[in-house]
Amino acid sequence: MKPTRPALHPLLPLVLVSLVSGTLLPLALAPFGFWPAAWLSLIGYFWVTERAGTGKQAFWLGWCYGAGLYGLGISWVYGSMRTVATPIPLSVLMTAAFCLAIALLPGLQAWLYHRYFKRARGSRWLAAPLLWLVFEWVRSWLFTGMPWLYAGYALTDTPAGQLAAVVSVYGLSTVIAFSAAGLAMGLPGQANQAQRRTPALSAGAILLAMGSGWLLPADRWSDISDSASVVAIQSNVSQAQKWQSSQVRPTLEFYSEQARRHDTADLMIWPEAALTVRPERIPAYLEDLDRVGNERQQGIITGIVTREDDRYFNALLGFGTADGEYRKQHLVPFGEYLPFEQQLRGLINFFNIPMSTLTPAPEPQSPMPWMYRGEERHLAPVICYEAAYPGLTMALARDSDLMIMVSNDAWFGDSLAPHQHLQITRMRAIENSRAIVRSTQNGISALIDANGEVQARSQQFEVAAVSGSVNLRQGMTPYQRWGGPYWALLPLLGLIALGWASRRHRG
Incomplete structure (x- = not known):
């Protein structure tokens, strides 16, 4: 009788997808510049957090995503420590501690989604990307701020990047987050016909952003x-x-x-x-x-x-x-x-x-x-x-x-x-x-x-x-004229409205 192989823990594939998805976002940024990886990264994050069975699982899967994101994306902290002759073991330890600590933010983001929004109507294509945008804003000020590795920077060398003169880098992150959430709904596990149409709409939105940026270069807003x-x-x-x-x-x-x-x-x-x-x-x-x-x-x-x-x-x-x-x-x-x-x-x-x-x-x-x-x-x-x-x-x-x-x-x-x-x-x-x-x-x-x-x-x-x-x-660009520190109110208000509607529906 052949010995049976031990079964893999059911969470292990999700953990691996989380880690790999996290490392993809830095690959979309300089110096790599493979910008489609930004969508692949967020699709993986949304897909994995949707499949978490409990809030605890969602938190740790989000943390794994953050470990991949920051472990590669801000690995340069190690070089900063070595510049002042910090011993190699201590440099490795402190860099790892820093990256894993910041990775708690994607974990908290995933937990909030599971705890308050997963059962809300429109959660997959609305709540998930709204939370992503809110947490990019949180990263800009929490503990004095670490506004690095924003998804929107992936579009710098694409025609859509020119739209930053209108909506800033946060607006570009919005394009990626919402379209990635829509594309994620085309992955295995989606049930109804309406959800299966969402990826096509998301792809159309991406093409629209690219075309709009091509028609509206940033230099048209100044003389x-x-x-x-x-x-x-x-x-x-x-x-x-x-x-x-x-x-x-x-x-x-x-x-x-x-x-x-x-x-x-x-x-x-x-x-x-x-x-x-x-x-x-x-x-x-x-x-x-x-x-x-x-x-x-x-x-x-x-x-x-x-x-x-x-x-x-x-x-x-x-x-x-x-x-x-x-x-x-x-x-x-x-x-x-x-x-x-x-x-x-x-x-x-x-x-x-x-x-x-x-x-x-x-x-x-x-x-x-x-x-x-x-x-x-x-x-x-x-x-x-x-x-x-x-x-x-x-x-x-x-x-x-x-x-x-x-x-x-x-x-x-x-x-x-x-x-x-x-x-x-x-x-x-x-x-x-x-x-x-x-x-x-x-x-x-x-x-x-x-x-x-x-x-x-x-x-x-x-x-x-x-x-x-x-x-x-x-x-003045439209962003200079109308942009400012209150842009985060829109996704915050959207989440509040979604949460209120969800509670009313359950009630």
């Missing part, structure tokens, strides 16, 4: 008022060396040389914290920079840490024909400030990194003025992580002629993060119908047009000066 020659400098100083005292003089000399070499550009941008000493310690250097810029009618903007009283700010300063100071409004937790500082400071090297004692701007910031051809223009400044916040960048860009974005992606090494960050920046260009000049420490620096297309870019890990001509634009 070209002028053009300017620009240059974005990339220093390629390693993060391990950047803040050492021995590196101060070579850094100052490097940027002095760049200023001499690129004397014909109308605007020159240096990266985030390009100068690693505070302004009051190098007054002669900055005075000379201002004088040179004015003599040749050039605006020069550099990242630097500034001080007021006992507070330190990650800032941009303008020289020459550019003016003013912009202070970073949204800091990176553990990177620029330390939650639970008394408990964590000194515990391991990672919690003693430079720039981890900064203060966010105490008031909303304004665009930086720039005199160009006898007229005052305005530059919308964005520092690094701020690019991930559509509302913050929109508030600055709608009254500006050009966006400038500086970053220090050296923290992330040769990982997915610099590519994801560039894609996020491109989406901000589309939403605001503005060109962007992007300067980073070791890549990827780029010039991006109002349709989010990269006109010129650097390679990573090399000294570079990305130069070219960009258009100055004026006008």
